[in-house]
Amino acid sequence: MMEFDDIETVAVLGAGSMGHGIAEVAALSGFEVNLRDVKEEFVQSGYDDIEWSLEKLAEKERITDDAADDALARVTPYVDVEAAVGDADVVIEAVPEKMEIKKEVFADVEEHLPEEAIIATNTSSLSITELSEVTERPERFCGMHFFNPPVRMQLVEVISGGHTAKETLEVAEELAEAFDRTPVRVHKDSPGFIVNRILVPLMNEACWMVSDKSATMREIDSATKFDMGLPMGAFELGDQVGNDVTYHVLEYMHEVLGEAYEPAPYLEEVVEDERYGKKTGEGFYDYDGDGPDIPTDAGTDEIEHRLVAVMANEVGTLVAEDVSTPADIDEAVMLGAGFPDGPAKIADEVGLEALVETLEELGEETGHPRFEVSEGLREAAAAGGFHGGDDDDGVEFTNIEIRRPGDMVGQIVLDREARMNTITPDLLDEFDEALDLLETDDEIRSVLVTGTGDRAFSAGADVTSMASSAEPLEAIELSRHGQRVFGRLEKLGMPVVAGIDGFALGGGAADPHRRLRPRQGDRLHRRPVRPRDDVRLRRRQ
Numbered sequence: 001m002m003e004f005d006d007i008e009t010v011a012v013l014g015a016g017s018m019g020h021g022i023a024e025v026a027a028l029s030g031f032e033v034n035l036r037d038v039k040e041e042f043v044q045s046g047y048d049d050i051e052w053s054l055e056k057l058a059e060k061e062r063i064t065d066d067a068a069d070d071a072l073a074r075v076t077p078y079v080d081v082e083a084a085v086g087d088a089d090v091v092i093e094a095v096p097e098k099m100e101i102k103k104e105v106f107a108d109v110e111e112h113l114p115e116e117a118i119i120a121t122n123t124s125s126l127s128i129t130e131l132s133e134v135t136e137r138p139e140r141f142c143g144m145h146f147f148n149p150p151v152r153m154q155l156v157e158v159i160s161g162g163h164t165a166k167e168t169l170e171v172a173e174e175l176a177e178a179f180d181r182t183p184v185r186v187h188k189d190s191p192g193f194i195v196n197r198i199l200v201p202l203m204n205e206a207c208w209m210v211s212d213k214s215a216t217m218r219e220i221d222s223a224t225k226f227d228m229g230l231p232m233g234a235f236e237l238g239d240q241v242g243n244d245v246t247y248h249v250l251e252y253m254h255e256v257l258g259e260a261y262e263p264a265p266y267l268e269e270v271v272e273d274e275r276y277g278k279k280t281g282e283g284f285y286d287y288d289g290d291g292p293d294i295p296t297d298a299g300t301d302e303i304e305h306r307l308v309a310v311m312a313n314e315v316g317t318l319v320a321e322d323v324s325t326p327a328d329i330d331e332a333v334m335l336g337a338g339f340p341d342g343p344a345k346i347a348d349e350v351g352l353e354a355l356v357e358t359l360e361e362l363g364e365e366t367g368h369p370r371f372e373v374s375e376g377l378r379e380a381a382a383a384g385g386f387h388g389g390d391d392d393d394g395v396e397f398t399n400i401e402i403r404r405p406g407d408m409v410g411q412i413v414l415d416r417e418a419r420m421n422t423i424t425p426d427l428l429d430e431f432d433e434a435l436d437l438l439e440t441d442d443e444i445r446s447v448l449v450t451g452t453g454d455r456a457f458s459a460g461a462d463v464t465s466m467a468s469s470a471e472p473l474e475a476i477e478l479s480r481h482g483q484r485v486f487g488r489l490e491k492l493g494m495p496v497v498a499g500i501d502g503f504a505l506g507g508g509a510a511d512p513h514r515r516l517r518p519r520q521g522d523r524l525h526r527r528p529v530r531p532r533d534d535v536r537l538r539r540r541q
């Protein structure tokens with residue numbers, strides 16, 4: 001069995017939007033990368049994309065010029081499979097999202113790949129078990145699902161197939177960590193795993209709304225981007241992911257999971273026209289000019305409510321089918337898609353009873369099975385929320401974490417990694433409450449404040465949530481609220497130390513006692529997302 005320390009060469013099969021991004025991530029982390037596609041022009045185009053992206057990252061000072069040059073030098077393009085995988089320790093496959101194509105590729109790879117090497121597929125939805133069975137190493141086969149664009153998205157879903165050995169999953173997780181990503185383990189090989197089971201139905205529902213004329217594309221994108229505060233509008237995201245990819249994932253879910261996942265006519269139309277998105281220059285939007293022109297104030301509560309209801313229904317199904325828990329779903333979607341809050345939390349905030357009603361009404365109106373309320377959602381609604389009543393050990397925090405790293409030290413971790421630990425009113429409320437808890441705890445004699453992830457201590461106020469608030473007064477209020485809460489640090493009757501690693505901007509630079517300069521290139525070791533066993537106080541919703 002291949003050990004993580006033995007991995008030097010990673011072969012990436014497929015140089016498209018995911019393949020080139022995964023190759024880039026691996027090269028940036030110091031691995032030798034063999035990038036392979038079926039035609040010279042495809043590999044060249046993937047190589048050019050890596051070059052473009054590395055330049056962009058350097059231009060934005062996310063990496064140095066030298067790091068960009070070194071990474072590019074580690075990538076070798078290939079068309080010949082034998083040459084590409086003959087010396088590989090790990091293969092990551094990112095060819096088109098079709099079962100038959102992937103199976104053919106694996107059969108081919110198996111012939112030339114060293115026996116102990118591991119194969120990982122970047123499939124977005126297909127069965128890992130079924131794919132593994134075309135190889136002679138199903139125990140050394142697993143899923144490693146990256147998010148688009150891989151260089152920017154933090155999450156890697158590490159998926160176990162029916163035959164995958166525990167050691168293979170451990171190596172895949174270590175590799176994801178070495179790639180500077182956060183792995184989350186998915187135990188159940190079910191279509192779409194975790195994140196796509198939320199995102200793809202969300203994008204499909206956006207298309208259904210256009211198909212049935214209940215809203216326009218720009219109204220929906222305005223609601224998703226500026227009211228819900230997602231990093232991109234639903235259609236903008238579709239164009240980023242690739243409409244062909246979304247469509248293939250949906251087709252597969254439709255086939256395996258049933259009629260609820262029927263692709264919307266508007267999505268079919270766009271795919272038929274080969275408007276695949278950003279990568280082809282045209283998708284829902286046209287990318288010749290400045291790209292999507294999304295108005296800031298065209299969203300409605302109705303749109304938001306319908307989309308949240310559909311996501312909540314999916315969360316319910318994932319929980320009822322034991323694929324994941326609300327807390328892990330929230331964390332995965334925040335890291336994989338940059339959501340400001342997880343879908344379970346967003347749904348809880350709107351109120352599950354109201355969302356059940358919305359689904360029932362839409363079900364009656366349209367007669368479509370996708371609005372059938374899932375058992376998991378009904379149960380959660382009866383329990384007072386996905387996060388309601390699931391913990392009995394006190395208080396639940398979702399934006400921060402409290403730890404006790406040593407005797408007498410209380411640590412507050414800003415825990416919004418996907419949003420660079422930016423400050424929101426909810427985070428401030430939790431911070432305030434954490435200070436209450438630590439101040440009144442006799443065993444705590446000092447406070448340490450840190451941020452999760454290796455990019456930022458805190459990048460200041462969350463400007464997306466500010467932009468989405470219609471009232472400028474809310475921004476002023478957030479600033480006052482911040483001054484009051486952080487001001488408490490100065491008055492606390494014990495020493496406060498900030499462990500700053502990465503950006504500390506705006507409100508995130510508010511001095512606890514003294515300001516430390518962020519050190520560049522000083523990286524924290526990232527832990528996989530798992531239930532934490534250290535002390536964690538939780539706030540009941």
Ligand code: CAA
Nearest residue numbers: 053056057124146147148149151152231232241336337338
């Ligand atoms: N490499 C380098 N730079 C890139 C890039 C890449 N691959 N892609 C985009 N950029 C650049 C852009 O060109 C832009 O540069 P300019 O400002 O010069 O035009 C810049 O990055 C934008 O970055 P910013 O940080 O300024 O903007 P942002 O804060 O909006 O971040 C984003 C961009 C990280 C992509 C953010 O919009 C985001 O998180 N979007 C959500 C994406 C998402 O949900 N992905 C998951 C999709 S699901 C999936 O992939 C799974 C599947 O199987 C279908």
